Amino acid sequence: MSSAAWSEKILQLLHRMNNFHLAGSCRTSCFRFEVDGAQVGWIPPRVASLLTRHPHVFSPPHGGAVSLCHSLDSYERRSEAVDAVLQTLRQEDSLTCLRGWRDEKYSVMPRFSDPPVMWMERAATSLFGVKRYGVHINGYTVSNSGEVSMWLARRSKTKQTYPGLLDNMAAGGLAAGVGIKHTLIKECEEEACIPADVAVKAHPVATVSYTYEDEEGVFPESQFVFDLELPLEFKPRVGDGEVQDFYLLPIQRVKELLATDDFKPNSAMVVLDFLIRHSFIEPDAEPCYQDFVAGLHHTL
Known part of the structure; x- marks a missing residue:
């Protein structure tokens, strides 16, 4: 896929996830x-x-x-x-x-x-149209030579929403009365068998916000995003059955997958934010850089 075609696919994703803001909504x-x-x-x-x-x-x-x-x-x-x-x-x-x-x-x-x-x-x-909040964790590794790879999860085929699609390593909605860090540790343990003493090292880095509509209503959402660098020898394991498999992929391959229909849409946005923050997407090389950033942080 050409770089222009990739950029267009990402813009389409961001427009779809922010369609409540568009004319005709x-x-x-x-x-x-x-x-x-x-x-x-x-x-x-x-x-x-x-x-x-x-x-x-x-x-x-x-x-x-x-x-x-x-x-x-x-x-x-x-x-x-x-x-x-x-x-x-x-x-x-x-x-x-x-x-x-x-x-x-x-x-x-x-x-x-x-x-x-x-x-x-x-x-x-x-x-x-009540705003929903969640926690998403980017799990990644850095090799001895400095190469970054990312852990992605494949959602279970029995999930109520987006079955079988690629997802962040761990993620979950923020339930009433439950804290953000508590949710992070819980989701890491339940979905990826990541011990609490490892999960607690995740750093809060951003929020990703968007609002879309579909036949089931209006979805204003904001995700609290964390980055967690994992040891090279660590491998997440399937826990509560919400995930069917985990993959450790080079960051370039992850970037390519974002432009496919194989990714849960809001999780693709979280990964896009990671790529921007870690300078895998730079403004001199990406003409749509500013549009990408705006589309990741569109609040009502």
């Missing part, structure tokens, strides 16, 4: 999702119409926003009331995303630095 027709006067998400019109059947939980759309009823004035009341509605919608089986119910609680807040206003089932967050 559903953003202009979405309702703001507000809790206690603060926006915490985006609700597509078809979802807003379903919520009007639950006036004891959701106020009717007004002024471009859907709000929780003022009587739901605590973290627990909001969480339990919304979850009851979601359980009803789940039974109706009209929303495909709820078929992937995970029994995982995600925090809902205007910004990551704000106190959570409620929790919500992970599978339902796209219905409300």
